[in-house]
Amino acid sequence: MARSAPAPSRRKTADGKSAPERPGGHASSRSSGSVTLSDVAKLAGVSPITVSRVLNRPELVTQDTIDIVREAIARTGYVPNLLAGGLASRRSRLVAALVPTIASSMFAETVESLTDRLAEAGYQVLLGLSGYPAVREDDLLDAILGRRPDGILLTGIKHSPATRQRLLAARIPVVEIWDYTPTPIDTLVGFSHDEAGREVADYLLAKGHRRFAVVSADDDRAALRQKGFLAELAARDITDARIFTVPAPGTLGTGRESAARLLDGEAPPEAVFCSSDILAQGVLAEALSRGLSIPGDLAVMGFGDLDFAAHTFPALTTVRIDRRAVGRLAAETMLARIDGRPGIETVIDIGFQVIERASA
Amino acid sequence: MARSAPAPSRRKTADGKSAPERPGGHASSRSSGSVTLSDVAKLAGVSPITVSRVLNRPELVTQDTIDIVREAIARTGYVPNLLAGGLASRRSRLVAALVPTIASSMFAETVESLTDRLAEAGYQVLLGLSGYPAVREDDLLDAILGRRPDGILLTGIKHSPATRQRLLAARIPVVEIWDYTPTPIDTLVGFSHDEAGREVADYLLAKGHRRFAVVSADDDRAALRQKGFLAELAARDITDARIFTVPAPGTLGTGRESAARLLDGEAPPEAVFCSSDILAQGVLAEALSRGLSIPGDLAVMGFGDLDFAAHTFPALTTVRIDRRAVGRLAAETMLARIDGRPGIETVIDIGFQVIERASA
DNA sequence: CTGAAAGCGCTAACAC
DNA sequence: GTGTTAGCGCTTTCAG
Numbered sequence: 001m002a003r004s005a006p007a008p009s010r011r012k013t014a015d016g017k018s019a020p021e022r023p024g025g026h027a028s029s030r031s032s033g034s035v036t037l038s039d040v041a042k043l044a045g046v047s048p049i050t051v052s053r054v055l056n057r058p059e060l061v062t063q064d065t066i067d068i069v070r071e072a073i074a075r076t077g078y079v080p081n082l083l084a085g086g087l088a089s090r091r092s093r094l095v096a097a098l099v100p101t102i103a104s105s106m107f108a109e110t111v112e113s114l115t116d117r118l119a120e121a122g123y124q125v126l127l128g129l130s131g132y133p134a135v136r137e138d139d140l141l142d143a144i145l146g147r148r149p150d151g152i153l154l155t156g157i158k159h160s161p162a163t164r165q166r167l168l169a170a171r172i173p174v175v176e177i178w179d180y181t182p183t184p185i186d187t188l189v190g191f192s193h194d195e196a197g198r199e200v201a202d203y204l205l206a207k208g209h210r211r212f213a214v215v216s217a218d219d220d221r222a223a224l225r226q227k228g229f230l231a232e233l234a235a236r237d238i239t240d241a242r243i244f245t246v247p248a249p250g251t252l253g254t255g256r257e258s259a260a261r262l263l264d265g266e267a268p269p270e271a272v273f274c275s276s277d278i279l280a281q282g283v284l285a286e287a288l289s290r291g292l293s294i295p296g297d298l299a300v301m302g303f304g305d306l307d308f309a310a311h312t313f314p315a316l317t318t319v320r321i322d323r324r325a326v327g328r329l330a331a332e333t334m335l336a337r338i339d340g341r342p343g344i345e346t347v348i349d350i351g352f353q354v355i356e357r358a359s360a
Numbered sequence: 361m362a363r364s365a366p367a368p369s370r371r372k373t374a375d376g377k378s379a380p381e382r383p384g385g386h387a388s389s390r391s392s393g394s395v396t397l398s399d400v401a402k403l404a405g406v407s408p409i410t411v412s413r414v415l416n417r418p419e420l421v422t423q424d425t426i427d428i429v430r431e432a433i434a435r436t437g438y439v440p441n442l443l444a445g446g447l448a449s450r451r452s453r454l455v456a457a458l459v460p461t462i463a464s465s466m467f468a469e470t471v472e473s474l475t476d477r478l479a480e481a482g483y484q485v486l487l488g489l490s491g492y493p494a495v496r497e498d499d500l501l502d503a504i505l506g507r508r509p510d511g512i513l514l515t516g517i518k519h520s521p522a523t524r525q526r527l528l529a530a531r532i533p534v535v536e537i538w539d540y541t542p543t544p545i546d547t548l549v550g551f552s553h554d555e556a557g558r559e560v561a562d563y564l565l566a567k568g569h570r571r572f573a574v575v576s577a578d579d580d581r582a583a584l585r586q587k588g589f590l591a592e593l594a595a596r597d598i599t600d601a602r603i604f605t606v607p608a609p610g611t612l613g614t615g616r617e618s619a620a621r622l623l624d625g626e627a628p629p630e631a632v633f634c635s636s637d638i639l640a641q642g643v644l645a646e647a648l649s650r651g652l653s654i655p656g657d658l659a660v661m662g663f664g665d666l667d668f669a670a671h672t673f674p675a676l677t678t679v680r681i682d683r684r685a686v687g688r689l690a691a692e693t694m695l696a697r698i699d700g701r702p703g704i705e706t707v708i709d710i711g712f713q714v715i716e717r718a719s720a
Numbered sequence: 721c722t723g724a725a726a727g728c729g730c731t732a733a734c735a736c
Numbered sequence: 737g738t739g740t741t742a743g744c745g746c747t748t749t750c751a752g
Contacts, residue, residue, distance in 0.1 A: 034508075034530070036745055047723050052747065062721065077529055082506035083447045084745035087728050092443060102468045109463050115489050124503060127487045129475050143484060146442035169437055170394070252672065285672050312612065312645050312672060396729060407739050412731060422737065444729035447744045 035078040044072035055080060086148060095334055096149040098128040098140065100219070104249050104278065106304060106323065107155065110177065113327030114153065121335050123150070130155070132219055132248040138162050145170050151334045157181045157188070158220050173337030175330050179221055180349060187337060189330045189348045193221045196319055196352050197228025197273075200301055203317070203354050204271045205236060209299060212241040213269035215258045215279050217250035222275035225303065229273055242269060250275060255282020263290060263298075270299060277305035277318060284313050320353040395438045404432035415440060446508060455694055456509040458488040458500065460579070464609050464638065466664055466683065467515065470537065473687030474513065481695050483510070490515070492579055492608040498522050505530050511694045517541045517548070518580050533697030535690050539581055540709060547697060549690045549708045553581045556679055556712050557588025557633075560661055563677070563714050564631045565596060569659060572601040573629035575618045575639050577610035582635035585663065589633055602629060610635060615642020623650060623658075630659060637662035637678060644673050680713040 041048040046069060053061050054069040061069075072078075086092035095118055099107040115125045128144050130137045134156075141163055144152070151173040157180070159167075167174055167185060174186035179193060204212065212233060216226045226243070233241055242262065246254035255274065259282065262268060274280035280302030287298050294300060294315040302318035329348055336342070401408040406429060413421050414429040421429075432438075446452035455478055459467040475485045488504050490497045494516075501523055504512070511533040517540070519527075527534055527545060534546035539553060564572065572593060576586045586603070593601055602622065606614035615634065619642065622628060634640035640662030647658050654660060654675040662678035693704050 037747095038745080048745090049724085049747075050722060053722085056747085060721070065721085077526070079502055079505045079526070079530075081447070081508060081745055083443050083452060083508050084728090085506075085747070087441070087443045087447055087730085088745075088747040090728075090747095101472065102462050103465060103472050105463060105465065105468075108465075108468050112461065112463050112489060115487065119489075119500075119503075124507070125487060127475065127485060129472060129479075140479075142439055143479075145439045146445075147484070148441060148443050166437070166439070170439075281672060312641060397731095398729080408729090409731075409740085410738060413738085416731085420737070425737080441729050444744090445731070447746085448729075448731040450731095450744075 034081070035076045037078070037080070040069065040072045040076055040078045043076060044069045090148070092148045092150055093123050094126050094147055094149045095123050095151045095153065095338075096126045096128060096144045096147070097153040098130050098137065098144070099155045100130055100132045100134065101249060102127070102129065104276070106249075106276070107178075109323040110327040110330070113324040114331045115327075117328055117331035118334070121331075123335075141166055150338050151175065153177060153330055153334065154185075155179075156220055157184065157190075159185075173334060175334050175337070177326055177330050179224075180347075182347060184347060187333050187346055189326055189333055189350060191321065191350050191352050192228075193224035194228035194231075196303075197225035197230075198232040199352075199354055200225070200273050200319060201229045201232035203356075204273070204299065204301065205233075207271070207299065209271040210238060211267060211270045212238065213244065213262050213272045214241055214275075215244045215246065215250075215255060215262075215272055215283060216275040217248040217279065218245050219248040219275075222248070222250075225275060226273075246279070250279035250282075252278055252282040252285065255279035256286045257282075259283040259286035263287070263292075268298075271295075271301065272298065273301045275303055277302035277316070280316055280318070281313070284316060317354065317356045320355045322350065325350055394441070395436045397438070397440070400429065400432045400436055400438045403436060404429045450508075452508045452510055453483050454486050454507055454509045455483050455511045455513065455698075456486045456488060456504045456507070457513040458490050458497065458504070459515045460490055460492045460494065461609060462487070462489065464636070466609075466636070467538075469683040470687040470690070473684040474691045475687075477688050477691035478694070481691075483695075501526055510698050511535065513537060513690055513694065514545075515539075516580060517544065517550075519545075533694060535694050535697070537686055537690050539584075540707075542707060544707060547693050547706055549686055549693055549710060551681065551710050551712050552588075553584035554588035554591075556663075557585035557590075558592040559712075559714055560585070560633050560679060561589045561592035563716075564633070564659060564661065565593075567631070567659065569631040570598060571627060571630045572598065573604065573622050573632045574601055574635075575604045575606065575610075575615060575622070575632055575643060576635040577608040577639065578605050579608040579635075582608070582610075585635060586633075606639070610639035610642075612638055612642040612645065615639035616646045617642075619643040619646035623647070623652075628658075631655075631661065632658065633661045635663055637664050637676070640676055640678070641673070644676060677714065677716045680715045682710065685710055 037048045037051050041051045044051065046065065050061065050065060051069050054066050058066055097111055097114060099111060102108040102111055111127065118125055126144060126147055126149060128140045130140055138160060145166060149172065153175045155178050157176050164185065176184045176188045177190050179190045181188065214226050214229060216222045230241060244258040244262065246258060255278065272283055274283055280300050283300050284294060287294060292298050300316055302316050304319065304321050329350065397408045397411050401411045404411065406425065410421065410425060411429050414426050418426055457471055457474060459471060462468040462471055471487065478485055486504060486507055486509060488500045490500055498520055505526060509532065513535045515538050517536050524545065536544050536548045537550050539550045541548065574586050574589060576582045590601060604618040606618060615638065632643055634643055640660050643660050644654060647654060652658050660676055662676050664679065664681050689708055689710065696704050
């Protein structure tokens, strides 16, 4: 299938270019390594604490002192040791974020907007990738909690008892995202997947469809959407929807394969609900390759990635979620909670929209 | 264009569900908060250092002691404070990674595989998003260096003098990725964009094309590919390639717009070289909507996102880069350097491949 | 407005 | 094998 043209995969090995030698060797005044607060203080002729104040609470220091200290900082190239600062102050200025993956743009954009907003407020994000079966969540959590983050963001609302317990013990703000429950561990920014599934069903039913299929990735939230979808169909006495479950995260390939089996089967569906836009994309690719017209011959419903769908397959209808808004709101909520405030609202339902475009 | 169906965007405000109260209140023996090494030591009836050894160097401790200490750790729910550990040992077990964005899967997959590999080795990744104009790189770097990472990964080889200087002063391993130079700051895992551009030109020329266009995002590496591409064309006396530059990161929308202008212009090109697969996708969307056959009427060359292209537009030819391999090799190189080893090779050129699929 | 003393929680050395 | 003694570099009191 794929032929590879002139592949210049040569492996250039450089000469043993000297690596920056690790210890000593430099004309630095200190024994071990980097410049410390005391070094700066000495150079500025003040006490260490004054330097600390210039950095963290300049309003407590005279402008003159500030200038002198800033000068000394610049001359020495001092970079405050946040490990030491965090240890002493019990505030790490670190927020941990646990997501299944960033390889799909689903969470990547949320993480990115979260990171941006938190950076503005002087926080950094420690990223934890739990993987889709989320088996690593417990181990990961320990590694992360060890950094003493000031807050932690989790994807979803299903966590092991161990996770819950450790979270509570850590006594830090927790923001759960991408799902909905009236009783989060602490705070939540998300929406109801069950309801999203129901609305998709309503929408497709209103279009007059009666033969359905679901192509769904094997993850908790996708399962919820599927559940809502099927429940709503059942309420209309439709119980023969075909269901394809593929490993999470869904890919173009698995979406396409599912579609192939679907379309080869007897009584192919009029409408397919996919648990992600990537899967929907795969279904569309297969449908188009068979010359089917969309949505005339087959209605395809995606979930989540609007921009993408909008340009490549205008006929794709999708459920819109503002992924960056999730990150932004999660950041605001987190900052509020770190600040000791109740956290905007305890539960923020960001909602979703069924977006339909002019058919192709 | 986009109509929104029943949008249940209601904002559920929960009651002021009690947040985990911050200080005190618990029956814990300690004054401030979490369990410390000493707490565990007391409970186990050993000295603190023994607990430390059980955790970090169990081979120095008797099995009996290990069991007792492990038991105490479990009972107390002790989570080692890595801030304190890092401060004392001067090893943070943190590796920083600076990338422009993770919203495009370009770097997301690289970051993900890097994170996975480093996690196995007991390191965590501190993610820094520099943004595309990379204006934030300097500020970000200070925030990151303050965490005293054991190593740092940078995207690209173009860095400000300030960045270079701070990096050298930090005296930690540096791995530059996604570009090529025989003289990296310390170590490099990437490939030559200039050469990639040249090969694309060769490939398209070999196909018999003579009228070219470039749709390129406004970033350093894309510019290098463009440069290589144009240089190779010039060597064959083709100097009339049309050039469209769009803001980085490229999107489907900007790709599509560029294509529209391209195809509306006089003497539309036979072949377009896009600086990313997303842009190529946009170009293809526009071309298809005009009923053009691909690659018959228009050859489209993408860059980087193979899986994606493979399924949605079989006719798209692309330059393949194994993004996960970049992350994996960067991780290995990083670990080697942290370990004091020379770092596999100083320069690893992972190469690239021009991948052609059966035309649609 | 600035400083001195004490300690955050852990580990590097050196004893025993 | 295990313990003791000192810090790591910063910030928190509390004085002045």
